[in-house]
Amino acid sequence: MTARLMLLALLLFAAPAGAQQDNQAQNPGAPAVQSVAPEVGPSGGGTGSGPIPDSTERPPETGDQRATVPPPRPPVPTTEIPAGRPFTDRPNIDAGELELQRALRGGVIEGQVTIPNQAAGILIQPAGRDWRGFRTRTLTIAGAILILGMVVVLGVLHLWKGPRRIDAGRAGRRIPRYSLLERCNHWMVAGSFVVLALTGLNITFGAYVLRPVIGPEAFTSLTWLGQAAHQYLSFAFVLGLLVMLALWLRDNLPTRVDLAWLRAGGPLAKGHPPAGRFNAAQKGLYWLVMAGGVLAAISGYLLMAPGLLDNVISQQWAHVVHAVMAMVLVVAILGHIYIGTIGTEGAFEAMAEGEVDWNYAREHHSVWLEEQAAAARRSVAPQEARPAAGD
Template identity: 30%
Template sequence: MKHGINGVTMCGSCHEAAQNDFESDVHRLINLLSPNPEPSCISCHGSHDVQSGSDILSPIHPKNSPMLCGECHQEEQEEFFRGIHHARLIQDNPDTATCTSCHTAHKVGGSDIPWSTIARPNIAQNCGACHIEAKNDFNRSVHAIANSRGSIHSANCIDCHDAHATLGVHEIQSPTETLNLSKHTCAECHESVELTEMHKLSPNVVGDFEESFHGLAGAMGDRRVANCASCHGYHDILPSWDPNSRIHPANLAQTCGECHEGAEGDFARGGIHHPGKGIGHWLVDFVESMYIMMIAGTIGLMMVHNALDFVRQIRDRRKGHPEVTASGKGKTYLRFTLNERIQHWTLAWSFIVLAITGFALKFGWAIPGLAPELNEDIRAGTHRVAATVFMVLGAYHLGYLALTARGRKTVRDVLPKFKKVSDILCCLLSCERMGPPSGSDWKQLVQNVKYNLGKAKEKPKYGRFNYAEKMEYLALIWGGSLMVVTGLILWFDVLFLNRFPYWGMQLATVVHYFEAILATLAILVWHFYFVMISPAVFPLSKAMITGKLSREEMEHEHPLELEEIEREETKDDAETEDTKPSSSEDERT
């Protein structure tokens, strides 16, 4: 006779406990509703060839149960075969989990049934049968407390480790692998606007982490940097107000000190994930917003200015105006000394290296074929070497300005006389590339724009430096100083964070990053136009190579300086004539 429902009853005459469990089993419900009563006892145990579960030939032997259950649950079977439990199972590990370890053998319940071993409130206890220490840690955590209060959103074991495809923590595809924790696993809940609002969690923690050095370096594949679990723990995640929490203010120095040697008691105070509260975090947001507006406005106006100049020069050439050339014939005039040219090219190369190695961290640029950790070491090391060159050059240049006659003259030629309050204001704005440094320079700018628009008959006459060059030079001094100060803060982070709140580090990061963007765009849009793209110098001004300008170039670009030079030459010639002896004196001699 066929077994089926009657078979369950017949088996239960001996296996009463198993039958009682099976009465609540989801398979029993299917058994009752199915026209062909399956599955039943014999579906798993067989009919006449029933073997003990400890017999390797038995279909319910631990090594065989995934194959047995997989006859119906194929998708779950495929996932299980990818997991670490199956890998240990085929290695004859007697303690590894199989299907019945988690679901039980005869009382299998769905995840929506309160008494089921796989119901959300019971999962930690279920997994804890093997992972005792992890269970004990988890039961103290904020996630376990939320689970015990009935939260269906709070994380448990399978949210981080997966239910069937449980991979080892060091496997690349594992949700708990170092690089995946912050990017995917923790972010799945903590990046959700719905969940953060529903449970009143701190917003933007994921985005803030991704913008930090830890997040950026981790995104490039560096497994040495901290992830979420490095600071919050893995299973015993406690709120920051709990004295036992790794992120309690009293414990931060110890937690951060695992990586940052020398971290002291006040290390990283003031909120790590930028909660948006307090004057410090408000200041960080304000400075970032100001930089964004300043960059958009300044670079946009630079592009408009250059476009007007370019169009006017092209129009003049079509009308037959002669081109200005750097002819090697005739008299030439000193523009840059050898010392100044060496300073310029040293600055240029250090700036280029700093820009490339700095933006490489932000945008994930890497040398193909190298390990991520080696890439980061090369990037950071090269950046710091270039920064050191930049700082040494800056110190040398300040000495050059103060201690040499030509340097002091450069200061006089660039800076306004500061006779008016407007000169001070203009000079400050010029440091951020927001205009010329003096009222007279503003007049030249306005006249030049009018000339380019056809509203003025003549271009303004410039001295040794025009308003564009003054703006660029002052911006270099001010911007370079900001980059040095903020760069040193980021370089010597432990020294800084032992004395100042964490928002100070965030402020330094914002200033360093956006000042770098502003400087790079200004070089590309402003500097490159005047030395490479402008029709007057295309394809390249040779002044910084030869150090000289032709008379034609001086008349076109620096007529006031040329007049000054010629006055000095005339004065020198007159003094020379005055010192010559007269003819009568010669005769007497």
């Protein structure tokens, strides 16, 4: 029994060795133990460690002429491309250009939109470039020249001639010139106009003058508040204009006295030409403020409510009218402020206190003073001394 077990164990150990010898006989270069991973190298599979060749062409031998510098390439011939003919010189216009010209006859090229804002359908609007040029160049440059020019003129005039004094000196006797209603309304218009002017000038010049000084954040906040003040105070300004129109319309109608005042030289005349309650220059300022204020107000309200306008071009024209009239009013009011304060002695008292010196009224508004004196004499004359209505 023991001999049989030993024979069986000998057969089991001898079988693998025989199989290994048969395998080596069939593959002499194969390793004794096969790995599950692919071999790398020239004798095995996988990718080699050397660089991948760029070409299958055989490399040149040492000393071959092709290993030297390659021969220079011939220059590429260049020919000048002729410029195309100008658009206006083209004898024939294709269908696309013709359609574009037809569409631009209305000023814009529009598409179709389904939202309430029909302006969103505008694709091309060439007039916008003209408006942008006016807004960024013409308005800023011309406005700066007008405003700074007026300041320079007033400064030179003040240094040259100084304030206009009362020639006869103060009489010490005063005469009422403006009522309380007139003065309150005047200061309401003046105060609202100053805020409107400053906030409007900030919109026009603030990005160039103020923003570099206070910074973009502060400038944005200031401009936002200024725009709100600009819109709300416009109602006080317009209301004051309507009151002025009712109070001073009759006194600002042109008369022959105004023509004589202008022929005498107006504010530059020697002496004091006769004038009524308002001279010709004051009447001109009155009508300029009325007309310019109304135009500025209407155009401004159209900009505040752009839905009232049917297209963008109308909004651009509203801005042009608003900006031009605002600049003209600012320049004119600068002259009015100078003459009414430090430019003429006794003039500021009229709006500050409602009364002026007698000699001031006699020199600057002699016709009006005579009318006031005649009315005072009639009011204090006895009843029997007054002329009858039919006399």
